[in-house]
Amino acid sequence: MAGTSALIGLLLHTFFDGVAIASAFLVRPELGLMVFIAIFLHKLPEGVTISSIMMAGAERERGGRAAALLGLATLAGVIMTDHVGFLVQHGLAISAGVAIYVAASNLVPELQGKHGWTMPAAFFAGALVFFGTKTLVDGLS
Amino acid sequence: MSKALLYALVAAAGNVLGALAVTRRAALQLKVIEHFLAFGAGFMLSVAIIELLPEAFSRSGRVAPLLSSRAISPFTSRSIR
Numbered sequence: 001m002a003g004t005s006a007l008i009g010l011l012l013h014t015f016f017d018g019v020a021i022a023s024a025f026l027v028r029p030e031l032g033l034m035v036f037i038a039i040f041l042h043k044l045p046e047g048v049t050i051s052s053i054m055m056a057g058a059e060r061e062r063g064g065r066a067a068a069l070l071g072l073a074t075l076a077g078v079i080m081t082d083h084v085g086f087l088v089q090h091g092l093a094i095s096a097g098v099a100i101y102v103a104a105s106n107l108v109p110e111l112q113g114k115h116g117w118t119m120p121a122a123f124f125a126g127a128l129v130f131f132g133t134k135t136l137v138d139g140l141s
Numbered sequence: 142m143s144k145a146l147l148y149a150l151v152a153a154a155g156n157v158l159g160a161l162a163v164t165r166r167a168a169l170q171l172k173v174i175e176h177f178l179a180f181g182a183g184f185m186l187s188v189a190i191i192e193l194l195p196e197a198f199s200r201s202g203r204v205a206p207l208l209s210s211r212a213i214s215p216f217t218s219r220s221i222r
Contacts, residue, residue, distance in 0.1 A: 047159020097209025126183025
């Protein structure tokens with residue numbers, strides 16, 4: 001079933017969201033904060049995706065439940081990263097790969113398919129806000 | 142509770158918030174969320190390339206390219222729409 005396979009794929013992905021947050025905090029808190037912002041921003045559309053897929057031809061509660069499962073997978077990722085040695089050392093490399101893959105192969109084609117200038121503008125605003133935040137954080141520390 | 146877990150909890154709530162917009166059929170919120178996706182993509186690519194990759198290479202050394210390669214990543218994600 002399409003809904004179930006999408007849910008399993010997204011569960012794995014949101015698990016690595018948790019790994020990313022935890023391993024970035026292990027490096028330094030400022031990096032953890034940056035990664036948190038990046039992940040939070042794409043979690044809203046992620047919730048939209050999974051609930052739309054799960055609600056197709058089904059009742060509303062399924063959409064909400066699936067989104068809650070995604071949230072739980074993220075928390076599991078954080079807890080696992082604190083306890084599994086492999087993730088403590090290599091979690092960052094895996095989550096960097098996952099982040100680049102998701103952003104470049106899933107998110108960017110999605111916004112390229114939309115008409116108008118506001119979506120590309122939002123994309124560049126995202127990059128600009130990152131540089132602004134980084135400059136600010138580096139200046140303070 | 143660790144700091145990372147606290148932040149992850151807030152991030153996890155984002156999944157549920159996004160789903161709420163759909164189950165409540167809130168058209169305006171969905172339009173806003175669409176732009177969050179674009180903004181998030183720009184922010185995420187910048188963080189990953191400028192912050193995460195150099196840090197990952199210094200922590201994982203020679204296995205870093207393998208771990209962050211396209212060979213692994215596709216299994217962890219599905220098209221986000």
